[in-house]
Amino acid sequence: MVNRLKACREDQQITQEQLAQLVGVSRQSIISIEKGHYVPTSVLALKISSVMKIRVEDLFVLEESDWR
Amino acid sequence: MESNLLPNSFKLIGVATFGLAFLTPIVIGMVSPQSWEETESRRQIAQTFMLLGLSALILSKEKIEDEFINACRLKAFKVAFVAGILYYLQDAFGTYSGALLNSSFYLLVMQIGVYCVIFYLLKSGLTNGK
Numbered sequence: 612m613v614n615r616l617k618a619c620r621e622d623q624q625i626t627q628e629q630l631a632q633l634v635g636v637s638r639q640s641i642i643s644i645e646k647g648h649y650v651p652t653s654v655l656a657l658k659i660s661s662v663m664k665i666r667v668e669d670l671f672v673l674e675e676s677d678w679r
Numbered sequence: 680m681e682s683n684l685l686p687n688s689f690k691l692i693g694v695a696t697f698g699l700a701f702l703t704p705i706v707i708g709m710v711s712p713q714s715w716e717e718t719e720s721r722r723q724i725a726q727t728f729m730l731l732g733l734s735a736l737i738l739s740k741e742k743i744e745d746e747f748i749n750a751c752r753l754k755a756f757k758v759a760f761v762a763g764i765l766y767y768l769q770d771a772f773g774t775y776s777g778a779l780l781n782s783s784f785y786l787l788v789m790q791i792g793v794y795c796v797i798f799y800l801l802k803s804g805l806t807n808g809k
Contacts, residue, residue, distance in 0.1 A: 649747055
């Protein structure tokens with residue numbers, strides 16, 4: 612899965628720390644999601660999309676390999 | 680998400696208890712005469728403190744407890760469990776052929792050690808856990 616979290620966050624000039632506080636997780640969680648090391652649960656993905664006012668499917672995009 | 684772990688302050692208590700594992704035998708040795716039986720009981724006291732300390736350390740919450748930390752914890756427990764099985768098999772049939780099997784203490788300490796290393800690596804992002 613590709614995620615556009617870093618690009619969207621930078622567009623909105625939100626720091627990792629600010630985003631982490633807004634969604635109630637640690638900064639390390641945001642770093643791991645941005646690096647693609649960790650795939651968030653649907654709850655956290657919806658929280659992030661709600662805070663950033665972006666549709667969740669625009670933030671997290673399925674790849675061809677995810678269907679296999 | 681609600682987790683049934685000890686409060687974060689237990690990390691400090693765990694470290695202190697782990698430290699007692701090294702201090703207690705020394706203090707007992709200084710105040711009482713030494714015999715083989717006492718040396719054995721000192722070892723058991725030290726091992727108990729060590730296990731209690733390490734258990735408190737790994738079973739207490741992080742400062743910020745979230746789903747990422749829970750995922751790291753789960754992966755670390757999984758690796759530690761498999762490491763325990765491999766340790767048992769190596770110990771039973773490997774080089775030492777059961778030399779260490781008379782004590783579950785070494786197995787538990789090894790598993791806790793593996794858990795701590797894996798958990799730290801996952802949490803700090805030094806490995807992606809795949």
